[in-house]
Amino acid sequence: MTTTSTRPAVGATPGRRTPSSGTRPMVTFEQANRRLKWALLTPALGFVGLMIVFPLAFTINLSLTDAFGAVNAGNSFVGLQNFADALTDTRRFWPAVGRTVVFTLVAVLLETVLGLALAMLMRKPFRGMEIVRTILMVPLLATPVAIGILWMLILDPTNGIANHLLGFVGIPPQEFLGSVSQSLPTLMLIDVWQWTPMMTVLLLAGLTTLPEEPEEAAKVDGANAWQRFVHIILPMLRTTILTALVLRGVDALKTFDLIYATKGPGGGSDFEAETLNVYAYGLTFDYQEYGLASAVLVLFTLFIVAIVVVLRRRTERSAS
Amino acid sequence: MTPPTSRRRAGELSRRSFGVLAAASVLAACSRGPQTAAPNAPLRVLAINHVWTQAISRYLPEFEEQIGRKVSMRMLTADQLTSSFNVKLNASATDIDVMTVRPLQDQMMFARNGWIADLTDRVENDADFRWSDFQEAPRERSITAGAAVSVPVVTERPALYYRKDLLEDFGGAPRTLDDMLEIALELERRSEGFFGYVGRGQRSGAVTQWSSFLYSFGGDFMHDGRSGIGTPEAVAAYEYYGRLLHEAGPPGATNMSLEQAMPIFAQGKAAMYVDADAIYSNFLDPKISTVADTVGFAPFPAGQAGSVPHNIPSWSLAINEFSLLRDDAWEFVRWASSPRMVARLQAEGIPGARQSVWDDPSTLESFPADLAEAMRVNAANGVGHDRPEVMQVGRARDIVGRPLVSGIVGEDVRAVAADADAEFNDFLVRDNRQREF
Numbered sequence: 001m002t003t004t005s006t007r008p009a010v011g012a013t014p015g016r017r018t019p020s021s022g023t024r025p026m027v028t029f030e031q032a033n034r035r036l037k038w039a040l041l042t043p044a045l046g047f048v049g050l051m052i053v054f055p056l057a058f059t060i061n062l063s064l065t066d067a068f069g070a071v072n073a074g075n076s077f078v079g080l081q082n083f084a085d086a087l088t089d090t091r092r093f094w095p096a097v098g099r100t101v102v103f104t105l106v107a108v109l110l111e112t113v114l115g116l117a118l119a120m121l122m123r124k125p126f127r128g129m130e131i132v133r134t135i136l137m138v139p140l141l142a143t144p145v146a147i148g149i150l151w152m153l154i155l156d157p158t159n160g161i162a163n164h165l166l167g168f169v170g171i172p173p174q175e176f177l178g179s180v181s182q183s184l185p186t187l188m189l190i191d192v193w194q195w196t197p198m199m200t201v202l203l204l205a206g207l208t209t210l211p212e213e214p215e216e217a218a219k220v221d222g223a224n225a226w227q228r229f230v231h232i233i234l235p236m237l238r239t240t241i242l243t244a245l246v247l248r249g250v251d252a253l254k255t256f257d258l259i260y261a262t263k264g265p266g267g268g269s270d271f272e273a274e275t276l277n278v279y280a281y282g283l284t285f286d287y288q289e290y291g292l293a294s295a296v297l298v299l300f301t302l303f304i305v306a307i308v309v310v311l312r313r314r315t316e317r318s319a320s
Numbered sequence: 321m322t323p324p325t326s327r328r329r330a331g332e333l334s335r336r337s338f339g340v341l342a343a344a345s346v347l348a349a350c351s352r353g354p355q356t357a358a359p360n361a362p363l364r365v366l367a368i369n370h371v372w373t374q375a376i377s378r379y380l381p382e383f384e385e386q387i388g389r390k391v392s393m394r395m396l397t398a399d400q401l402t403s404s405f406n407v408k409l410n411a412s413a414t415d416i417d418v419m420t421v422r423p424l425q426d427q428m429m430f431a432r433n434g435w436i437a438d439l440t441d442r443v444e445n446d447a448d449f450r451w452s453d454f455q456e457a458p459r460e461r462s463i464t465a466g467a468a469v470s471v472p473v474v475t476e477r478p479a480l481y482y483r484k485d486l487l488e489d490f491g492g493a494p495r496t497l498d499d500m501l502e503i504a505l506e507l508e509r510r511s512e513g514f515f516g517y518v519g520r521g522q523r524s525g526a527v528t529q530w531s532s533f534l535y536s537f538g539g540d541f542m543h544d545g546r547s548g549i550g551t552p553e554a555v556a557a558y559e560y561y562g563r564l565l566h567e568a569g570p571p572g573a574t575n576m577s578l579e580q581a582m583p584i585f586a587q588g589k590a591a592m593y594v595d596a597d598a599i600y601s602n603f604l605d606p607k608i609s610t611v612a613d614t615v616g617f618a619p620f621p622a623g624q625a626g627s628v629p630h631n632i633p634s635w636s637l638a639i640n641e642f643s644l645l646r647d648d649a650w651e652f653v654r655w656a657s658s659p660r661m662v663a664r665l666q667a668e669g670i671p672g673a674r675q676s677v678w679d680d681p682s683t684l685e686s687f688p689a690d691l692a693e694a695m696r697v698n699a700a701n702g703v704g705h706d707r708p709e710v711m712q713v714g715r716a717r718d719i720v721g722r723p724l725v726s727g728i729v730g731e732d733v734r735a736v737a738a739d740a741d742a743e744f745n746d747f748l749v750r751d752n753r754q755r756e757f
Contacts (some may be wrong), residue, residue, distance in 0.1 A: 067756060069711075070433035071410050129491040157572035158515075158584055178572015180729065265399070266718060268524035269725040285403045286714035288429060 011192065017216045032265075054172065056301075058269075063294035071290050082295035092271060099184060100275040104252040107191040111248060112241065115199025122200070123207050139194045146155055148261030151190050152177060177262050179300070187259060187273055194246075199244055206240025207233070242315040246308060253304055254279065276300045277284065327755055330449050332342075357414075357644035362392040363375075363652060365418040366404065368635055369597070372670050376656055378665075378669050383655050403428060409435040409640065416640045417649040423470055424705055425460045430638070432463040432711065432755065437639040438467040442650050448675075449654055457704030458633035458673040471657045472633030472673040475697035478532045479597035479691065484616040485495040488647045493618035497536060497560060498593065503570035507591045514569035518581050518590035521728045523529055523721035524714070525577035528706040529595060531630050533557045536623030541708040541720060546694070547748060549720055550741025553625075558737055560623075562727015565575050571726050581635075586611060594620070595596045597695055598634065600688070601669060617691035619698050631702020633673055671695060708744075710751045719744045 027249075054117055065075035086093045118136070122129060139147065155162050155176035163173040176186045194218055202213030210233065218228050234241075258275040265286050274282075276296065282294035323738055331489040373395050380391050385593050401420070406417060407431070421427055421436070422718070430436045443451040451459070451468075458472035467599055478501075482493050486507060494500040504516030508577055520526040534540065539553035565573045570584055578595060585593040588610040602608060602614045620629035637656060639649040655661060662672035666683040678699070684692040708716040723737040 070435070071430055072412075073433060099341065151419045156580075158444060158589060160589060174570060175572040178575035180574065183575075249662075254743075263575070264577065265714075268719070269521070269728075282714075285406055286718075287712055288406070288714075289712075 004243060009308065025151065035205035058299055059294045062290050063298045064076070065291050066148045067294070070287050075291065078291065082292045083299065085292060086295050086299060090179050092274070096267075096274050096276045096279040099273065100253060100277075103184060103188055103191070103255065103275060104249060107188045107195070108245060108249050108252050110188070110192045110201045111196045112203075112245060114196045115244075116203050118196065118200040119203040119207055120233075136197045138197075142194075144194070144257040145261045146257075147190065147194055149257045151186075152262050155186065178205060179271045180268065183263060183273045184269055190262075191255065192260060194258075195252070197246060199228060202244040202247070203237070203240060206237050206244075238318050239315060242318060245310045246315070249311070250304060250308060253307070276303075324659045345594075355385055355644065356643050361645065362390040363387070363417050363645055364415055364649050365391060365393040365420075365652065366416045367393055367395050367399065367418075367420040368401055369397055370400070370474070370635060371418075371601070372635060372665065375665050375670055376661070380659070383652065386655070387651055388643075389735045391652070393719055394737045398422070405430070405435070409433070409642070412642045414640075414642050415645040416646050417639045417645045418652050420635050421470055421638045422475075423458075423472065423633050424442065424707055424709070427461075427636070427638070428709075428711050428755075429469055429490070429713075431467070431469050436469045437471060437641045437643070437646060439471065439639065439650070439653075442654075443471065446654070450659065453659065453676050454673050455675050455699075457631055457632075461633050461704055462636060470636035470638040471653050472636045473657050473662075473698075474594045474598065474634065474635040475671050475673045476598050476634040477495055477631045477664075477695060478529060478629045478701055479592050479600065479694050479698070480595040480618040480620060481585060481595070481600070481603060482616050482618060483588075483591050483611060483614050485614045486515060487616070493616060494592075494621050495534070495548040496691075497556075497621045497623045501560065501564055501568070504564060505590060508751060510569040513589070515570045517564050517585045518570055519565060519573075519576075519579060519593045519594055520581055521565050521569070521573035521576045521725070523574070524722050525724050526719045528630070530557070530561050530701075531667040531706040532594070532620050532628065533561050533623065534627055535628035535630070535703050536620065538623070538625035540703075541705075541716075542748070545748065545752070547721070547741050547744035549723070549744055550738055555723075555737050557623075558733045561724060562733055564732070569642075569728070574725050581664050596634070597669065597691065597698070600691055610657050617694045618700075619694045622653045627697075627701055629698045629702050630704070630706035631699050632704060632706050639757045647742070674748055710748065711754050712751055716744070716747060719747055 037224050062071060062075075063080060064077055065077045066081075067073075067075040098269045121135065142150075154160050157163060157173060157175045157178050158175075163178065166172075166174065175182055176184055214236070215228050215232050218232050222232070254277055255275065259273050259275060260281070263278075265278075266282050267278045277300070280293050280296045280300065283289045283296060287293075332716045334363050358610055373393065379514055380393070402422075402425075405416075405419065405421075408592055419436070421430060427436070440610060443449060452721040453474060454462075455475070458475055462468050462470045482495060484492075487493060487503065488530055490499075490503050490506075494503055501515070506516070507514065510514035515664045520529050531541070534557040537553045539551050539557055540548045543551070547559075556607050570590070571577075572580075578599070581593065581595065582599060582602060586609040597617075600617065604612050606612045609615075618652065620627050637647055637653045639653065643649050657672075658676075658677055659674055663683050664676045666672050666677050667686055668673070672678075678696075684695075687695065708720060710716045719740055722740045723733050726736040727733045
């Protein structure tokens with residue numbers, strides 16, 4: 001590298017000097033290294049600045065204005081009014097917060113339990129394991145919008161195959177996504193169907209790194225499979241489970257495409273599947289209330305950051 | 321100890337210079353490019369994915385030859401189109417020249433934001449264009465705050481689609497809303513898994529089709545700037561529509577918009593369906609319809625105030641205020657909405673907004689005879705709006721649609737309508753304040 005000139009180079013033979021070295025001393029290795037560090041960091045810093053810091057700062061700025069219609073149309077500063085409006089809105093905001101929490105908790109909990117069960121089953125090699133793993137991965141490969149449309153067709157109350165199959169076992173036709181009360185549970189189940197494989201992969205990776213000796217020792221001591229799972233495997237896997245929970249939990253909190261593709265704007269006719277993300281999207285693109293939408297998004301971001309911080313502390317405590 | 325030197329080798333940047341250069345680069349990247357279009361730049365049309373757009377695409381080579389410039393046409397669904405306009409025009413984008421807009425949904429907001437160009441001089445001073453030839457209702461909806469900002473290209477009314485084979489016993493298509501309800505309930509009772517009526521039931525999506533029921537019951541969304549959805553007429557219309565779908569409609573109706581309701585009728589699972597007349601071809605294509613031989617078309621049935629359907633410009637052309645090719649964009653609008661082109665497209669089954677074309681019977685030959693008659697009757701009786709005429713149409717539709725959903729799920733409509741009426745009045749006060757052009 002050309003920038004690795006060191007102190008001895010300053011006293012190099014006159015014939016080897018660069019044209020400037022006669023009047024200016026060469027930079028030290030540390031200085032050159034420091035500048036190189038910044039030069040190499042610049043693209044990444046620029047990217048973070050443009051893609052994260054600027055949008056976030058712009059959103060916070062908008063949330064303090066009465067931006068409506070167009071973001072650049074002479075908005076007035078309104079202080080924290082939008083935050084007050086959002087936090088006192090019991091018709092849309094708080095129900096959306098509740099749905100976001102319920103959707104995330106139930107879906108992620110089911111995904112973790114099922115993912116762990118599948119990971120335990122696939123821990124030991126068996127015949128046809130590769131085929132089973134490939135099939136399990138299929139839902140992960142499709143986009144949420146495609147999955148939404150697929151399930152809409154399956155669950156269509158009139159023409160869908162689900163009610164046809166239920167009819168064979170004597171269960172009356174269900175409305176599924178067409179029902180105000182069944183929509184959110186149905187969406188949770190679709191989410192579980194799609195994302196359980198990811199939890200399986202993460203937990204399987206954690207399981208393969210566990211030492212076998214403690215479990216074998218417990219087996220010798222007479223512990224049955226359930227006892228070994230509860231007292232040996234689960235404690236050792238705790239860090240992996242918490243990491244998987246953080247990753248999947250944050251993702252589930254932000255679910256948008258599946259809900260929008262199946263329920264449309266507002267999360268349905270009675271806002272029955274409207275989560276915070278869907279609500280903020282509606283405020284932006286259906287209502288053009290950019291100030292209020294930005295305030296909701298800032299609150300949502302704070303909400304996610306708080307959850308991540310709590311879970312991270314827990315993970316660190318668990319690891320130590 | 322040697323103090324750290326601040327001297328640099330030739331060509332090396334100081335931290336400050338580097339910062340200045342980086343800031344300058346960012347500013348240069350964010351600044352607008354050249355404010356004139358390149359000579360070979362295409363005319364960019366961002367349009368709705370609609371039969372009109374597909375039809376006009378076939379004639380584009382003719383226009384390209386006329387102006388000596390290529391046309392690049394991109395099609396999106398209605399929601400995607402609105403989102404795309406919001407994102408791009410908020411950034412004063414110049415990469416859209418001609419836009420298809422929904423005059424009753426987007427136009428007032430777009431005009432307030434200064435996103436669409438004032439076309440008043442162009443439409444009024446061009447004798448060949450014949451602005452007065454456009455039907456009055458669509459022409460009036462092209463004007464916002466005294467300026468013509470769009471030109472209507474597709475018009476729409478509701479049509480009653482019905483099964484001729486099933487309604488033969490009842491003397492054909494119902495003439496009144498009372499008859500329609502009675503027939504729907506009777507047919508619903510006759511067969512398990514078959515529905516007397518299907519229609520839109522989504523809170524916001526159903527509002528436009530419900531408007532014809534509202535007008536035919538003698539109501540309207542607003543009266544003298546105040547909410548009209550709490551009036552006895554509006555409540556009666558809510559109750560009627562709710563009962564129709566709750567008792568004679570398919571399950572899951574509150575999740576149904578055009579995309580969900582249309583296939584149910586096309587698959588022969590419902591006896592009657594009220595929706596836009598522009599979608600009629602979906603029922604005549606045997607590849608996607610099992611009712612191609614049995615579907616009939618009728619005017620909107622009469623309520624207590626007669627048959628009062630909507631007759632609206634569903635899609636219009638506008639010009640992006642930030643376009644660098646505004647003259648060519650106007651040439652496109654002029655060409656696409658010319659009497660010759662409107663006649664051509666109407667003859668292909670796409671109803672336009674020019675009266676002279678409607679007066680020419682040859683342009684209606686492609687429509688089934690009963691549909692052409694239904695369109696003519698509905699156009700004659702029609703009201704020029706199918707949703708509240710406000711700035712924030714999306715929010716207004718959500719408020720107005722709430723009692724509809726209550727009716728469809730079988731709840732008490734009166735209490736919800738009263739609550740929605742109060743909310744709509746509050747909304748109208750705010751909306752009026754925002755109408756500052």
